[in-house]
Amino acid sequence: ALAESSTVTASKAGDTKRVRSCCRGCGKMECGVWVIVENGRAIRTEGDESAFQSMGNHCGKGQASLQAAYHPDRLYHPMKRTNARGEDDPGWQRITWDEAMSTIAEKLQETMDRYGGEAIFGMSGTSRIWGMFAYGALGQLVGSPNMCIPWQVCKGPRFFATAMNSMMQASWMETVGRPKVYTSWGTGPELSNYDDSCRTIVDVAEKADTHIVVDPRMTNLGKEADIWLNLRPGTDGAMAMGWLNILINNELYDDLFAKKWTNGPFLVCNDIEATGYETYRFTSGKFQMKTRLLKESDLKEDGDPHKFMVWDNLNNRMTYFDAGTGLWEGETWSKPTAGHEGMQEHLVPGVSQGWVPDPTPFDPEIDPALYGEFEVELKDGKKSKVTPVWQLFTDRVSEYTPEKVSEITGVPAETIKTACLTHARRIDPTTGYGNGGIQYQLAIEHSCNAIAMVRAMDTYIGLSGNWDVPAGHRGGTQGDFVFKAGLGAVAPGIPNISAEEFNKTLGIEDYPLLGWWQGWADDASVWKAIETGDPYPVKAGWCSTGDFMCMSNSLQKWRAFPNLDFFVCEDLWKTPTAGMADILLPAQHWLETDCPRMSQGPSGGQGATVRAIEPPADTKHDIEIATMIYQYMGKQWGPDDNKWPDRIENLDIMLNTGRAGAPTTWEEYRDDFEQNGWKDCKVVAPDTWGTYRRYETGMMPLKAYGDKNALEEFAKPGFGTPTRKMEIWSTLIETFMPEDEEDFLPTYKEPPLSPIADPEMNEKYPFTATSGRRIPVYFHSEHRQLPWCREMWPAPRIEINPQDAARLGIEQGDWVWIENDNGKIRQVADLYHGVAPGVVNLEHQWWFPELDQADKGYDLCGCNCLVTTGKGYQDRISGTSYLRAYPVNIYKATPENSPFGNPVPCDHKGNEIIHDASDPRLKEWLPNYDIRNEA
Amino acid sequence: MTHYAIATDLNRCVGCLACSVACKAMNNVPVGDYWNKTLRIGPNPKKDGCGTWPDIEMYFMTVQCQHCKDPECVKVCPTEASHIAADGTVQIDKSKCIGCQFCAMSCPYGVRYLNTEERVVEKCTLCEQKIAQGELPACVAQCGGRARFFGDLDKGIDSFEAPWVVDVTKGDPSYDKTLHNRITLKDCVPAYKESDVHHLPDVGNHPSFVYILRNRDWQGEE
Amino acid sequence: MELQWPLILFTTLTAWACGVFGVQGVLALKGAGKKSQQLLAVVSCVLLAVGGICVFFHLQHWERIFNGFGHITSGITQELIAIVVFVVAAVAYFVMARKSADGGTLPKWMAVLAIAISVVLAAVCAHSYMMPARPAWNSVLEVLSIVGAACLLGPATVAVVLAAKGEDTQALGMPAIVGSVIGAVCTAAYAAYVQMSAGSFTEVGYYFDPTHPTKAMVDAGAAIGDQALLLWLGAVVVGAIVPLACCLLARKKGDAASWRLFGAVAVVAALAGAICLRVAFYGAGLSVFMFY
Ligand SMILES: Nc1nc2c(c(=O)[nH]1)N[C@H]1C(S)=C(S)[C@@H](COP(=O)(O)OP(=O)(O)OC[C@H]3O[C@@H](n4cnc5c(=O)[nH]c(N)nc54)[C@H](O)[C@@H]3O)O[C@H]1N2
Ligand SMILES: Nc1nc2c(c(=O)[nH]1)N[C@H]1C(S)=C(S)[C@@H](COP(=O)(O)OP(=O)(O)OC[C@H]3O[C@@H](n4cnc5c(=O)[nH]c(N)nc54)[C@H](O)[C@@H]3O)O[C@H]1N2
Ligand code: SF4
Ligand code: SF4
Ligand code: SF4
Ligand code: SF4
Numbered sequence A: 001a002l003a004e005s006s007t008v009t010a011s012k013a014g015d016t017k018r019v020r021s022c023c024r025g026c027g028k029m030e031c032g033v034w035v036i037v038e039n040g041r042a043i044r045t046e047g048d049e050s051a052f053q054s055m056g057n058h059c060g061k062g063q064a065s066l067q068a069a070y071h072p073d074r075l076y077h078p079m080k081r082t083n084a085r086g087e088d089d090p091g092w093q094r095i096t097w098d099e100a101m102s103t104i105a106e107k108l109q110e111t112m113d114r115y116g117g118e119a120i121f122g123m124s125g126t127s128r129i130w131g132m133f134a135y136g137a138l139g140q141l142v143g144s145p146n147m148c149i150p151w152q153v154c155k156g157p158r159f160f161a162t163a164m165n166s167m168m169q170a171s172w173m174e175t176v177g178r179p180k181v182y183t184s185w186g187t188g189p190e191l192s193n194y195d196d197s198c199r200t201i202v203d204v205a206e207k208a209d210t211h212i213v214v215d216p217r218m219t220n221l222g223k224e225a226d227i228w229l230n231l232r233p234g235t236d237g238a239m240a241m242g243w244l245n246i247l248i249n250n251e252l253y254d255d256l257f258a259k260k261w262t263n264g265p266f267l268v269c270n271d272i273e274a275t276g277y278e279t280y281r282f283t284s285g286k287f288q289m290k291t292r293l294l295k296e297s298d299l300k301e302d303g304d305p306h307k308f309m310v311w312d313n314l315n316n317r318m319t320y321f322d323a324g325t326g327l328w329e330g331e332t333w334s335k336p337t338a339g340h341e342g343m344q345e346h347l348v349p350g351v352s353q354g355w356v357p358d359p360t361p362f363d364p365e366i367d368p369a370l371y372g373e374f375e376v377e378l379k380d381g382k383k384s385k386v387t388p389v390w391q392l393f394t395d396r397v398s399e400y401t402p403e404k405v406s407e408i409t410g411v412p413a414e415t416i417k418t419a420c421l422t423h424a425r426r427i428d429p430t431t432g433y434g435n436g437g438i439q440y441q442l443a444i445e446h447s448c449n450a451i452a453m454v455r456a457m458d459t460y461i462g463l464s465g466n467w468d469v470p471a472g473h474r475g476g477t478q479g480d481f482v483f484k485a486g487l488g489a490v491a492p493g494i495p496n497i498s499a500e501e502f503n504k505t506l507g508i509e510d511y512p513l514l515g516w517w518q519g520w521a522d523d524a525s526v527w528k529a530i531e532t533g534d535p536y537p538v539k540a541g542w543c544s545t546g547d548f549m550c551m552s553n554s555l556q557k558w559r560a561f562p563n564l565d566f567f568v569c570e571d572l573w574k575t576p577t578a579g580m581a582d583i584l585l586p587a588q589h590w591l592e593t594d595c596p597r598m599s600q601g602p603s604g605g606q607g608a609t610v611r612a613i614e615p616p617a618d619t620k621h622d623i624e625i626a627t628m629i630y631q632y633m634g635k636q637w638g639p640d641d642n643k644w645p646d647r648i649e650n651l652d653i654m655l656n657t658g659r660a661g662a663p664t665t666w667e668e669y670r671d672d673f674e675q676n677g678w679k680d681c682k683v684v685a686p687d688t689w690g691t692y693r694r695y696e697t698g699m700m701p702l703k704a705y706g707d708k709n710a711l712e713e714f715a716k717p718g719f720g721t722p723t724r725k726m727e728i729w730s731t732l733i734e735t736f737m738p739e740d741e742e743d744f745l746p747t748y749k750e751p752p753l754s755p756i757a758d759p760e761m762n763e764k765y766p767f768t769a770t771s772g773r774r775i776p777v778y779f780h781s782e783h784r785q786l787p788w789c790r791e792m793w794p795a796p797r798i799e800i801n802p803q804d805a806a807r808l809g810i811e812q813g814d815w816v817w818i819e820n821d822n823g824k825i826r827q828v829a830d831l832y833h834g835v836a837p838g839v840v841n842l843e844h845q846w847w848f849p850e851l852d853q854a855d856k857g858y859d860l861c862g863c864n865c866l867v868t869t870g871k872g873y874q875d876r877i878s879g880t881s882y883l884r885a886y887p888v889n890i891y892k893a894t895p896e897n898s899p900f901g902n903p904v905p906c907d908h909k910g911n912e913i914i915h916d917a918s919d920p921r922l923k924e925w926l927p928n929y930d931i932r933n934e935a
Numbered sequence B: 001m002t003h004y005a006i007a008t009d010l011n012r013c014v015g016c017l018a019c020s021v022a023c024k025a026m027n028n029v030p031v032g033d034y035w036n037k038t039l040r041i042g043p044n045p046k047k048d049g050c051g052t053w054p055d056i057e058m059y060f061m062t063v064q065c066q067h068c069k070d071p072e073c074v075k076v077c078p079t080e081a082s083h084i085a086a087d088g089t090v091q092i093d094k095s096k097c098i099g100c101q102f103c104a105m106s107c108p109y110g111v112r113y114l115n116t117e118e119r120v121v122e123k124c125t126l127c128e129q130k131i132a133q134g135e136l137p138a139c140v141a142q143c144g145g146r147a148r149f150f151g152d153l154d155k156g157i158d159s160f161e162a163p164w165v166v167d168v169t170k171g172d173p174s175y176d177k178t179l180h181n182r183i184t185l186k187d188c189v190p191a192y193k194e195s196d197v198h199h200l201p202d203v204g205n206h207p208s209f210v211y212i213l214r215n216r217d218w219q220g221e222e
Numbered sequence C: 001m002e003l004q005w006p007l008i009l010f011t012t013l014t015a016w017a018c019g020v021f022g023v024q025g026v027l028a029l030k031g032a033g034k035k036s037q038q039l040l041a042v043v044s045c046v047l048l049a050v051g052g053i054c055v056f057f058h059l060q061h062w063e064r065i066f067n068g069f070g071h072i073t074s075g076i077t078q079e080l081i082a083i084v085v086f087v088v089a090a091v092a093y094f095v096m097a098r099k100s101a102d103g104g105t106l107p108k109w110m111a112v113l114a115i116a117i118s119v120v121l122a123a124v125c126a127h128s129y130m131m132p133a134r135p136a137w138n139s140v141l142e143v144l145s146i147v148g149a150a151c152l153l154g155p156a157t158v159a160v161v162l163a164a165k166g167e168d169t170q171a172l173g174m175p176a177i178v179g180s181v182i183g184a185v186c187t188a189a190y191a192a193y194v195q196m197s198a199g200s201f202t203e204v205g206y207y208f209d210p211t212h213p214t215k216a217m218v219d220a221g222a223a224i225g226d227q228a229l230l231l232w233l234g235a236v237v238v239g240a241i242v243p244l245a246c247c248l249l250a251r252k253k254g255d256a257a258s259w260r261l262f263g264a265v266a267v268v269a270a271l272a273g274a275i276c277l278r279v280a281f282y283g284a285g286l287s288v289f290m291f292y
């Protein structure tokens, strides 16, 4: 029962209590909700209509997630394995926290002593805010960079690419700012609530003048689109290049932005050595940047390498931009004061307009040349021809005519033109900014061209006048404290691991920029190391909120698992991943959790998840577990004066990190939230969030300054890149991958197994498989055991065009085999005219909690059993897994071609999975209120 | 007279299933049974298209008891367990129900079923416990697309209501305030024509629920 | 929809009871079958009673029947009334027969009443299913098909009883043939109607119900088409043509032994046919909007 002493100032009616909270039924949105608690029991959750950032949204899985808190199969105690790894029955035995923690501490220490900290790897899933141990803190504990996190396949590539191009997270568009043209590109937020709520998206799409969708499938919201670019899966990069082409050819781009804020006018010189200066890696340490962009130091012996030369058409001479000071030659800068309020229509009550500074002109007046070729005399006296980046860029872009893009993508050239022109032509020029951003999201990351595509897109956004303007791209919400990507992710009192340690990152050979980014290890490389011991052994692992089925190939990983000496899983369930663990640690449910919350995306809300019910039995909050293992290993977690803070002290630390204004406590913060609801970050953080065009004001917050406070360090106009410009020419790719010249500029490459790139493979496997399209009642592998979810969507579905189905004798509801060289799975046919003939859409991360065996049938249906890995089959820069747009074959499952003579997938003994809502096993999963009390 | 009903704007409905789950969460509907299902209609080839992808169209449609004006389910009920309540809704007095299921057979939409535990027939009640308190039905309150609106048919569907965002900057956004803040269908959704208004196929029962579907073929008779 | 066995049996048994009682009324009019009248009245009541027991397996809370069971627009209420009238009539019939000098003579009005209540009960029972929601059911032909079943089952059953009792079966010949013909025509007419109803269902083209991923899309045409064998071979050929042929044969031979044999075959065939008809009835009993 909710302790009577609780100071939660929720409204009460009888013995019913309503707790204002923030849902965490998924990791994507921060939907404001009410938790209705009766006699200490949460009986229902409802959307909070005063949560402007989510508009009162509370999706199906969010409402159903309460069933997890009372689930009979939930983990209530720490457990240890008593049978060998690989056996169907792990022989789980209940143990105490002390035994669990002592064993873990001992095993981790043993591994570190014997092989080094890098032999310990971590896994954490996406955005379970307080349980993201492997996003940093585990590495800090053991000194390992080897963290396998789906960030690598989920907005990480967009963050990585935008961090290189302009500002980390610039991929995020402020949808709540209400674009005039709503463009949804490779995303379906009406089902995914990614990182805007369904309610917001539906309203935005409807109120926009035009609604454009770029998707190979007809989507749930896309059925309403005015323009549908129904491209071939995996060809988004070509489409983005095509949009740049149309934008530039129609002279719709922002000329001042191109000249002043991109490195378009910088001059490429092929006759110099690549040189540069020392600058910051993203997380830890520095590196020597090396570029063939012309610098003063290339012209003069004592020239400054920070001074990038440009040709001034106005005065017919060379001038420069100084990346050290962030200023042009002769420029004096002060924070601009001219500007106006945002001019957005349809803002929801509670969302404010914010302030938009006017674009500042060059001062002193210059006109950097974008086109042409210029002759310079290098410091050794040699003459050299130099070309503005922009010239090379537009040469590249000019190849991507609408006709060529049409050929690649399969979308009529006219439709492409109409779409781009509709987006790019300003509907209301008086605003001084564009029609709104492009909500380009997950899909573009999964076909091995992610970084290049995002660089093209971010550049398009900048040039089309939609970068950090209302309804444009402005990154993650900044509030009045620093959220630090969530508690549990970073030990707040100690520094991150060093650049040297990061340089041991597995996969860095194949993907050298991982050494700059330091955000993740390459998942496939870590698992290869587990399997083969090459380049060095990986022997122990900790999984917190994570899962092995999310990327790379699930079958390969399952086979490699037994090579580990030791593996811990921290979760709420006995998942397939848990099935390979030696120790299970029971985590708490969001209803049992306290934590400040801030919109991850740009929807601008600041609030909290508030404990509404007492946690059951032996469960612990992830943050407590993290602190606890630090203590068991004798490592400091918090600041010097409180090395191992308790749960609430941890929240206090979080709230006061980088805080603007007077210190606060969790209790004060929570009570204010209960009483007054969500805060608009534009109001509480006027400089970092309430102001647009922050490259003008020196408030670009997400600069790559590692542990330092970015704003203090930066405080200059410009972007967070090595040249402080939007880097159309990437000095980072040039430095770290000098042989990959094509990628210095935005480009497009076919998915490695596309029908064009590998016709042979496609002859063998004639269907192009894609995946995604979120299941509204699941969050990836989560919620499959919740009755309200499973009965809404009992079995995995493959979408097939009815023409293909007819040809193959497949009918709606038939089980279908899907196979390629990597493996085969089964899903149920959904005859869907919304995919092109020859394309199928698959579902990922299916497992079956109803099966009584360690692997829980992860290999029966999940499409990531079909994923190809290895260099050449991942994104060439970020290593991102190849999860979409690859070839498969499909055919009907029959008694003859199915194990146990049963087309329905079965466990090792022949018991069917649940595939029908009338299955009595579903009822066994209804809440059990008694288990909680016994501990 | 009052005749409560729900109007759904199918152009706003995105098949998110939030309403289906909301009903479960509110009404203790047995696992495997549904008072509110979300069907996908199509994608079907457009009439004037090339006959297949990409010339296709689709919509989602939530189906529940339509609280008919002339419900056969009430006529066939031997015990008057099924009856039309004062607010125009069709309700089942479970204590009178003998479980003969003739009402289930007589419903054109199959929305009734036998609750095998209580051995009586059930269906959507239009959240009578909530609407009696002036609240919105759960599936309306939690609708993902804000596509559903509740109101009195006699007052016209333009007056139907959905929940609406409470302005936090105006202070004290209490639960009660959030519970009663509304937007009308007219203010929320784009204009629609008379011909955009549809009902489920009527075989004399006169279904009350309203579906708005613009610029698309309504599949099936009215 | 799913087969409702209690209702299938109830309807069939009721038709049977009605057939028996009606035919004995016909005999009474002709002054025939006197030795069997009492027994037949008992038989029809027993058939009805067994049918009634079957129905209790369908009703989930029959105890609540007494709480208020009088909603007159309800088919069930109407059935109940008809059953009560039927039983009262049958008991009166039995008592009158017993009280008559030869134990088997009945007044004309009683005979007519027996015929009338039999037709009414069969019709009322069948009428309960006439609902606009289920196109395959919504026809007077459905009512006639049950009356027809009574016409098939009644004469043959009575013939067997008469033959067993060693009575003259002469008087039965014509009614049996007429009954069989009526039955065959009604059954065939309804079978044809069911097939035609395939066009009355709502069509939405492709659709998906997420809660039933492994179910095929319903196809009313196919669902109805699937009933063809049951309807034409089961209900019409086995259930009507065979009994008709038996009656013709038995009448031709004319002796009790033939009636005993062919009558019995006719009863069994008609019963099988009636059950086929009811099974097909549920098989075709989709609602207009069949996607839930
Ligand atoms: N083919 C294909 N594959 C994909 C994708 C795709 O589109 N197609 N999408 C990819 C994307 S975008 C992502 S982000 C990944 C997601 O991959 P993951 O984030 O790894 O997702 P889950 O499988 O849900 O694993 C999360 C685990 O955390 C547990 N958990 C939930 N809450 C808590 C908590 O509070 N504490 C603890 N300790 N545990 C908790 C859950 O029970 C679950 O077992 O999948 C990727 N995989
Ligand atoms: N209910 C639910 N919500 C979720 C999740 C969940 O598992 N369940 N997962 C969450 C997570 S971690 C994430 S990352 C987000 C992702 O959410 P979204 O960004 O919305 O991404 P998806 O739903 O995976 O895919 C969106 C669309 O990509 C299309 N698509 C497939 N291949 C291609 C392609 O090659 N090009 C283009 N342009 N489109 C393609 C699909 O047809 C689909 O309509 O969802 C989050 N929200
Ligand atoms: S989108 Fe996520 S946060 Fe919002 S209600 Fe759904 S599960 Fe909860
Ligand atoms: S929809 Fe069906 S159950 Fe509801 S009132 Fe109409 S006929 Fe009755
Ligand atoms: S099942 Fe109950 S509500 Fe339905 S008709 Fe029979 S008595 Fe009436
Ligand atoms: S009105 Fe209430 S009972 Fe009816 S479907 Fe909606 S939530 Fe369920």
Ligand code: SF4
Binding pocket: B008, B012, B013, B014, B015, B016, B017, B018, B019, B020, B038, B060, B062, B142, B143, B144, B145, B146, B147, B148
């Ligand atoms: S909740 Fe609303 S938008 Fe979602 S399926 Fe139901 S009616 Fe449609």
Ligand SMILES: [Mo]
Binding pocket: A126, A150, A153, A154, A155
């Ligand atoms: Mo993700």
